[in-house]
Amino acid sequence: MxxxxxxxxxxxxxxxxxxxxxxxxxxxxxxxxxxxxxxxxxxxxxxxxxxxxxxxxxxxxxxxxxxxxxxxxxxxxxxxxxxxxxxxxxxxxxxxxxxxxxxxxxxxxxxxxxxxxxxxLTKYNPLPPNPSYCQRLKYAFMCPPHGTLASIITWCSVVLLLWAVLFSVLGDDVLPGGNIFALYVLVVTSMVAGLVIQKLFRLPPLLGMLMMGFILRNVPYVDIATDIDPSWSSVLRSMSLVIILLKAGLGIDTTALRKLGCVCFRLSFIPCLVEASAVAVVGYIVLKFPWDWAFMLGFIVTALSPAVVVPSLLDLQDEGRGVAKGIPTLGVAACSLDNVLAISAFGLVMGISFSSGNIYFNIFRGPIEVVIGLAYGFLTGVLFWYFPAKEEEGVAAKRTVLLFCGGVLAVFGSNAINFPGAGALGCITVAVVSAYKWKEAKIKIQRAINLSWVLFEPILYGLIGAEVSIGYLNGSTVGLGLLTILVGVIFRIIATIFSTACSGLTTKERVFMAFAWLPKATVQAALGPVALETVKEKSGDEQLEEYAIQLLTIAVLSILATAPIGAALISIGGKKFLQKSVPVETASNHSSIPGVTDPQTPKPNTSEL
Incomplete structure (x- = not known):
């Protein structure tokens, strides 16, 4: 009963x-x-x-x-x-x-x-008003899944389903050992590593992404990044660079840039030339390089990484730090010019060293690249003022597509015509000129660019980390290479502080600019192997090949030594040294996604309207 x-x-x-x-x-x-x-x-x-x-x-x-x-x-x-x-x-x-x-x-x-x-069940076991850590931990794992656990399960399901979709479409290339599989794992793990670094250590997520790429390239049994096709890696890195350069161009305050034009010019050229000269002297004395190879080393090491500097400065801009004096805008604009100078000078010295091309043409290559980049960006930006017309339906979507295509053409087209230094400058210029006329309408374009950055951020930094191979590190060169980099960094810091004199910046703000001028990654990963490949193709001289290996080793060391430290110093120093203005309204439109930053887009400066 x-x-x-x-x-x-x-x-x-x-x-x-x-x-x-x-x-x-x-x-x-x-x-x-x-x-x-x-x-x-x-x-x-x-x-x-x-x-x-x-x-x-x-x-x-x-x-x-x-x-x-x-x-x-x-x-x-x-x-x-x-x-x-x-x-x-x-x-x-x-x-x-x-x-x-x-x-x-x-x-x-x-x-x-x-x-x-x-x-x-959570229904019968509600969380008490002032729960202890153990109670919160127990409640987190009750059913049905909720909170962080539910989010983790959701994203794991998305990852598995997306992999299944790719496998059903692309076949064996999505299985372990395939190019697509390696890229997929790299992107997913880089997102997770970026989230961990951001949440647990309060540091920029790009540090975790760089480290994950390095691990997947160099740690035995998990070195799946070696399966990535180099041509795919190069294209994806360039596409990601287009996104961050467009994002930077849309966020530039043109009024502040006009006021800081002289400082921008000094900040672009003086630290670059001083560091390159210091590294060249150390390379000549300590590494026994001939002068041409010493300056090749100097201009490789001195180039800033826009992939590290620009997003870090934009994050501070979104927080309102340094905005009153235009510090983020100054850094973004000067960084692109620094890259143009370093890349052009490297090409000039390498051309002289290998006697390729007309010597006078090589000398004037740098100014030519600046003119090409500015002219392309200005003309294309003015074209985007009128096409599509403002009254057209879906004008924001059309402008986004046109702007993206214009940036891609600048970066890839400059490589195609053998003027690679013009690409980054042209990409930023087309965004700046277009946004100047669009005014408030650029907010929707910024949302689209920000959303695409969620995907391209782990692609860019994961692939940059995967470009760094321990196999490049020659043991006998590591110590002398670190000494060379240290000397160059010291001279760059001094030159940067000197370049920002008489600019209206306080001492703390000038020290911050010196910190922001440290990270190196993108150019070093791209140009580091170029000299070695050129030697193998044209010369075959064993002595020159040894120089090229040493140059590549020091380029790799510069990434490992300056990219993480520089990004951390920008994040920490920005909060310590820059004054915080009232936060401006943002145009960011992302949801919270694991392993991803939340870039904000500033409201257009009312002085431009």
């Missing part, structure tokens, strides 16, 4: 009687008179009962039995038992008995499962 009382729901004892589950119907006296009558019968048990008495007893038994049979028991989710009048429930016909029994069994199973799972 008790087994039936444990069932969820209600049941009617008349059904038990039908199935012969109760063989005898028990009569319970329901009044004091009946009790007295029973006592009298017990006292006179030897006396024979009359026919009338027996009939009366049978009728009483029937009446009491029927009233008992009509009693129904209900059991709620909490396990409480309630008896109610059976007339409130419709009686089942004999043909429905089997279905009724199955329902009772299901209800019984439900009650059993509920009693087992109740301690695991």
């Amino acid at each position: 008790m087994s039936f009382l444990k069932q969820k729901g209600s049941f009617d004892l008349t059904q038990i009687k039908r199935q012969n589950l109760v063989e005898e119907q028990t009569s319970w006296p329901d009044s004091s008179e009946n009790i007295d009558g029973e006592n009298e019968k017990l006292q006179g048990k030897n006396a024979p009962a009359s026919v009338d008495e027996r009939k009366l007893e049978e009728e009483d038994e029937e009446e009491v039995g029927v009233s008992w049979a009509k009693l129904c028991f209900t059991i709620d989710d909490e396990g409480s038992v309630t008896m109610v009048d059976g007339d409130l429930y419709p009686s089942l016909s004999p043909s429905q008995t089997e279905d009724y029994n199955l329902e009772c069994q299901e209800n019984s199973r439900y009650a059993c499962c509920l009693s087992c799972t109740k301690p695991l």
Whole structure:
């Protein structure tokens, strides 16, 4: 009987009687008179009962039995038992008995499962008002999944489903050992590493992405980055660079840039030339390089990395730090010019060293690249003022596509015509010129660029980290190479502080600019192997090949030594040394995605309107 009382729901004892589950119907006296009558019968048990008495007893038994049979028991989710009048429930016909029994069994199973799972459900175990760490940890793993755990499960499902989709479309290349598989794993793990670095250590996520790329290239048994096709890596890095340069161009305050034009020029050229000269002298004296190779080393090491500097400065701009004096704008603009000078000078010295091309053309290559980049950016930007027309439907989407294509053409087209230094400058210029006329309308374009950066950020930094191979590190060169880099960094810091004199910046702000002028990654990863490849193709001289290997080793060391430290110094120094203005309205439109930064887009400066 008790087994039936444990069932969820209600049941009617008349059904038990039908199935012969109760063989005898028990009569319970329901009044004091009946009790007295029973006592009298017990006292006179030897006396024979009359026919009338027996009939009366049978009728009483029937009446009491029927009233008992009509009693129904209900059991709620909490396990409480309630008896109610059976007339409130419709009686089942004999043909429905089997279905009724199955329902009772299901209800019984439900009650059993509920009693087992109740301690695991958030519904019955709410979090107390002031929970301890252990209580919060226990609550985090209760069912159904919620909060961070639910987010992790969701993104793991997205990753697995996306991989399955890629496999169904591309086939074996998505399996381990394939190019697509290696890229996919690199991007996903870089996102996760960036999230960990950002949440746990309060550092820029690009540090985690760089480290993950380095691990996947150099650690045995997990070195899947070696399966990535170099041509794919080069194209994807360039595409990612286009996104960050467009993002930077749209965020530049043209009013502040006009005020800081002279400082921007000094900051672009003086630190670059000073560091390159210092590194060249150390390379000539310590590494025994000839002067041409010493300056090749100097211009490789001196180039800033826009992939590290620009997003770090934009993050500070979104927080309102240094915006009043245009420091982020100054850094973004000067960084691109620094790259043009370093790349052009490297090409000039390498051309002289290998005697390729006209010497006068090589000398004027740098200025030519600057003119090409500025001219392309200005003309293309003006074209985007009028096409598409403002009244067209979907004008923001069309402008986004045109701007992206214009940036891609600048970067890839400059390489195609053998003027690579013009690409970055042209890409930034087209964004600056276009945004100047678009004014408030650029907010929607910024949202689209920011959203695309969520994907391209781990691609860029993961691939840059994967370009750094321990195999390039020559043990005998590491110590001298670090010394060379250290000397160059010291001279760059001094030159940067000197370049920002008479600019209206405070001492702390000038020190911050010196920190921001340290990171190196993109140019070193791209140009580091160029000299070695050129030697193998054109010369084959063993001595020159040794110089090229040393040059490549020091380029790799400069990435490892300056990219993480420089990014951390920009993030920490920006909070310490830059004054925070009132945060401006942003155009960022991302959701929170693991392993991803949340770049904000500033509202257009009202002085431009």
